[in-house]
Amino acid sequence: MNILLTGGAGYIGSHTAVALSEAGHEVVLLDNFCNSQKSVLDRLERILGEVLPCVEGDVRDTVLVTRILQDYKIDAVIHFAGLKAVGESFQKPIDYFDNNVSGTVNLLRAMRVSNIKTLIFSSSATIYGVPQYLPIDERHPTKAINPYGRSKLHIEEILADVAASDPSLCIVSLRYFNPVGAHETGLIGEDPGGTPNNLMPYISQVALGKLLCLNVYGNDYDTPDGTGVRDYIHVMDLADGHLATLNFTERNSGLHTYNLGTGKGNSVLEMVKAFEDASGKTIPINIKARRAGDVAACYARVDKANFDLNWKATRNLQKICTSILNFQKHS
Numbered sequence: 001m002n003i004l005l006t007g008g009a010g011y012i013g014s015h016t017a018v019a020l021s022e023a024g025h026e027v028v029l030l031d032n033f034c035n036s037q038k039s040v041l042d043r044l045e046r047i048l049g050e051v052l053p054c055v056e057g058d059v060r061d062t063v064l065v066t067r068i069l070q071d072y073k074i075d076a077v078i079h080f081a082g083l084k085a086v087g088e089s090f091q092k093p094i095d096y097f098d099n100n101v102s103g104t105v106n107l108l109r110a111m112r113v114s115n116i117k118t119l120i121f122s123s124s125a126t127i128y129g130v131p132q133y134l135p136i137d138e139r140h141p142t143k144a145i146n147p148y149g150r151s152k153l154h155i156e157e158i159l160a161d162v163a164a165s166d167p168s169l170c171i172v173s174l175r176y177f178n179p180v181g182a183h184e185t186g187l188i189g190e191d192p193g194g195t196p197n198n199l200m201p202y203i204s205q206v207a208l209g210k211l212l213c214l215n216v217y218g219n220d221y222d223t224p225d226g227t228g229v230r231d232y233i234h235v236m237d238l239a240d241g242h243l244a245t246l247n248f249t250e251r252n253s254g255l256h257t258y259n260l261g262t263g264k265g266n267s268v269l270e271m272v273k274a275f276e277d278a279s280g281k282t283i284p285i286n287i288k289a290r291r292a293g294d295v296a297a298c299y300a301r302v303d304k305a306n307f308d309l310n311w312k313a314t315r316n317l318q319k320i321c322t323s324i325l326n327f328q329k330h331s
């Protein structure tokens, strides 16, 4: 199939491009590089041995997106493009709603004009808000607690209305939990600019000596060791999840929602230990107060994706940490 990946030069998009391309799909990337580097394209070429077509542009540009859909005879779209920093979304809510919500509406319009029926959307576990029970299944109530999360929730609601308006469409929202890790070659991975907000990029910079120690935000949660628990999923498992979803869309129509996680929670201290084991380095930690907006624990129930998509995350914490270390060597 011919697949358009919006935001395809980003962290999850680039890894998914590899999985799809290796499975024989023709992949086209659209990215405005507001949060990615053009060097990713050379790295994708080194991994795949071929150049992936990439259009530099904005998903909010309906004319451009329509042209890409038609010129490349696109069969399905995976929509990664968007802004994703929770903290920044409080400072710049208009940018978040414009980029994420308006971007999706524009994409839907271009798809309708071009008669393209299949869309896979990057949603997030953040839309569940404070967990009412664990593990979180797809029927868990949604209640986003930050503008970023609300933008994802608005998009899911829009997608439901659009899917209901045309039974021939197939729209799948994938709610990612905590994507981490890098491609096994170490050529692509997560490369946040500045001081990282997220745990694994932060730990890896401490290991490199770029940051002195990890601030652990809270050790008094109601979790086994008191630190926050999350469902860390290897980004290549996530990429394989998109491939499985694409196969699913070939046999199905309608609106579908899946959690993509491992189904298992790990604490901050467990992640530190896993990284220390993999790297042979000590990660100094400093216990700090809880971070505003954090929940104690969040992990997925993944039976629905396992069953319907015939997909399961298989890579363990050791694989996650060694892939990050390998990516560091190539950065």
Ligand code: NAD
Residues within 6 Å of the ligand: 006, 007, 008, 009, 010, 011, 012, 013, 030, 031, 032, 033, 034, 035, 036, 057, 058, 059, 060, 079, 080, 081, 082, 083, 084, 099, 103, 122, 123, 124, 125, 175, 176, 177, 178, 179
């Ligand atoms: P990322 O920032 O690495 O990738 C997003 C890409 O989209 C970037 O390359 C960026 O330049 C591009 N982009 C942004 N706005 C654009 C626009 N208007 N037009 C064209 N390109 C644009 O982020 P990621 O981690 O790869 O996340 C991909 C998607 O998954 C996002 O929608 C994000 O909200 C969602 N998600 C990510 C996580 C996570 O922890 N990484 C978790 C849940 C959901």
Ligand code: WQD
Residues within 6 Å of the ligand: 084, 086, 123, 124, 125, 126, 177, 178, 179, 197, 198, 199, 200, 202, 214, 215, 216, 217, 218, 227, 228, 229, 230, 268, 291, 294
């Ligand atoms: C994980 C754990 C922290 C950094 C975020 C977004 C979410 C989703 C994924 C997009 C928590 C602790 C962290 C540090 C720490 N993204 N921590 N010291 O908050 O679960 O999810 O990324 O959709 O929307 O909110 O991930 O990696 O920031 O934190 O102790 O320096 O690590 O308190 O328990 P989070 P995270």
